[in-house]
Amino acid sequence: KHYDYFEKRGIKFVKPYPLIGTNYWMLLKKAFAYDLQEKTKEFENEKIFGLYDFQTPVVVLNDPEIIKQITVKDFDHFTDRRLFLNPKMSNVVANLLIVMKGKKWHEMRTSLTPIFTSSKMRLMFELISNCGQQFAENLEVDNAKYGGSKMYEAKDICTKYTCDVIASCAFGYQSDSFQDPDNQFYNLGRSLLELRTPKMTMKLLMMRFSPAISRLLGFSMFDRQAAQNFYRLIVETIAAREQKENVRPDLINLLAQLKKGDLKPVDEDGNEGNKTGPIKRHWTDDELVAQCFVFFFAGFETVSTLLVFATYELAVNPDIQLRLREEIEEIQEQLGHGVPITYDAIQGMKYMDMVVNEALRKWPPGLIVDRLCTKNYQYDDKEGLKFNVEVGDLVWIPIYPIHHNPKYYPDPEKFDPERFNEENKQSFNSATFMPFGIGPRNCIGSRFALLEVKTLLFYLLSKFVFELSSETPVPAKLKPFIIGTAPEKPIMLKLKPLKL
Numbered sequence: 001k002h003y004d005y006f007e008k009r010g011i012k013f014v015k016p017y018p019l020i021g022t023n024y025w026m027l028l029k030k031a032f033a034y035d036l037q038e039k040t041k042e043f044e045n046e047k048i049f050g051l052y053d054f055q056t057p058v059v060v061l062n063d064p065e066i067i068k069q070i071t072v073k074d075f076d077h078f079t080d081r082r083l084f085l086n087p088k089m090s091n092v093v094a095n096l097l098i099v100m101k102g103k104k105w106h107e108m109r110t111s112l113t114p115i116f117t118s119s120k121m122r123l124m125f126e127l128i129s130n131c132g133q134q135f136a137e138n139l140e141v142d143n144a145k146y147g148g149s150k151m152y153e154a155k156d157i158c159t160k161y162t163c164d165v166i167a168s169c170a171f172g173y174q175s176d177s178f179q180d181p182d183n184q185f186y187n188l189g190r191s192l193l194e195l196r197t198p199k200m201t202m203k204l205l206m207m208r209f210s211p212a213i214s215r216l217l218g219f220s221m222f223d224r225q226a227a228q229n230f231y232r233l234i235v236e237t238i239a240a241r242e243q244k245e246n247v248r249p250d251l252i253n254l255l256a257q258l259k260k261g262d263l264k265p266v267d268e269d270g271n272e273g274n275k276t277g278p279i280k281r282h283w284t285d286d287e288l289v290a291q292c293f294v295f296f297f298a299g300f301e302t303v304s305t306l307l308v309f310a311t312y313e314l315a316v317n318p319d320i321q322l323r324l325r326e327e328i329e330e331i332q333e334q335l336g337h338g339v340p341i342t343y344d345a346i347q348g349m350k351y352m353d354m355v356v357n358e359a360l361r362k363w364p365p366g367l368i369v370d371r372l373c374t375k376n377y378q379y380d381d382k383e384g385l386k387f388n389v390e391v392g393d394l395v396w397i398p399i400y401p402i403h404h405n406p407k408y409y410p411d412p413e414k415f416d417p418e419r420f421n422e423e424n425k426q427s428f429n430s431a432t433f434m435p436f437g438i439g440p441r442n443c444i445g446s447r448f449a450l451l452e453v454k455t456l457l458f459y460l461l462s463k464f465v466f467e468l469s470s471e472t473p474v475p476a477k478l479k480p481f482i483i484g485t486a487p488e489k490p491i492m493l494k495l496k497p498l499k500l
Ligand code: HEM
Pocket: 097, 098, 099, 109, 294, 295, 298, 299, 300, 302, 303, 306, 364, 365, 366, 369, 370, 434, 435, 436, 437, 438, 439, 440, 441, 442, 443, 444, 445, 446, 448, 449, 450
């Protein structure tokens, strides 16, 4: 009964099958990204087309102008996402920015935006840099024990680093996951990593297929005990900070300021308004804890995935790696060898920025973003394309297929940082490069994520040459049967010491 949605509206669509809709990629053991890419190619002359995610009709926006119209200009009709996390799971989940809806989301986003501005990131950078430096030193010592010949699994080292950064910047806790992989942060991180396994994919699909059955079966995405321990730790740390006036520039500190009403609202560019006073609102413990958890929920897997693919591309493109190292050496000469990298120096690294952007284009950690229609909507491009979207209908923005469309990126499988050089950047369209999503509901943590990734690359490349083990397949392919960006086979890295 659900499968006549597009026919009724005269929208071209992919033929669905009972129950699975158009999700055949699961049965064919294909990667979701490749399947969606094929479907968008099949409909390349259509600005929109339909598919069925199980029984849910999805309008796929296959054109940058329509994407901008719906996600930016007409955002007030599409303020929400479809939920994969059930807010009824706990009050913390209900208060995650990713999950919140409508007015409540808007209010929370406005309250949190001052935390993620450039000026706050500048202060937090010292903590990120300490983690990067410590991590590279640990690897140097470990690698030396094996005469520089040890193979490291890229995902393993990148998740350990990401975990330490989150522990330090979000939770105010110094961990060293390389030396002590049993610490509580890494354990929680590991339970998040399970998201990328076929077993968890089945659970997530079940949550999508039938939230009621999933609740009955008690499906949960995280280790409950670990999550409870975290809760206690955060509440206690915030209380201790309030008493001690500790000025460690981390999220806990910023949340304590928010709670006291010391932070002013900012506009989209992070500028404080002169006329408006500080944000005043009552914060519950659940709300405060949720904001720390957001780093884990939204920033752990995404950042480590980007790091994995960036190191992979640098290893298979030695000329690009060399050019990036030259830029790093220039910075080191300016700052003095052994001196930690500064916020301004990392922000000024043009080639680093190009490399990271190209890694985000080719391997976007988020393959799609979605929007739920919250107010009936009528689209008319005045050139013959008209369609209606009603409250509760779902639209997808196909990030991966757009990033791999030769119309926007000639020779899309080539890793070419020049696509993002100063000259090309001028003509960039925000709806053809969307690693952090698009519009008012885009990624709030993008500045933080970029700093985290660039910092580790800086410290690692100043010590090692990245090479791949012979078992790592080139070109890398995406793992089938999971919804997400992960390599099919582990990426094994050799870190050849520069000083040997
Ligand atoms: C390379 C790393 C990252 C990538 C590629 C990434 C990508 C994304 C994408 C595609 C979205 C959806 C945007 C949309 O719907 O238009 C998103 C949302 C979000 N991200 Fe990130 N993200 C990254 C890191 C982080 C980090 C480190 C944080 C930490 C705070 C974070 C926090 C969030 C939050 C809270 C949202 C929801 C925003 C809202 O609903 O208002 N992300 N991210």
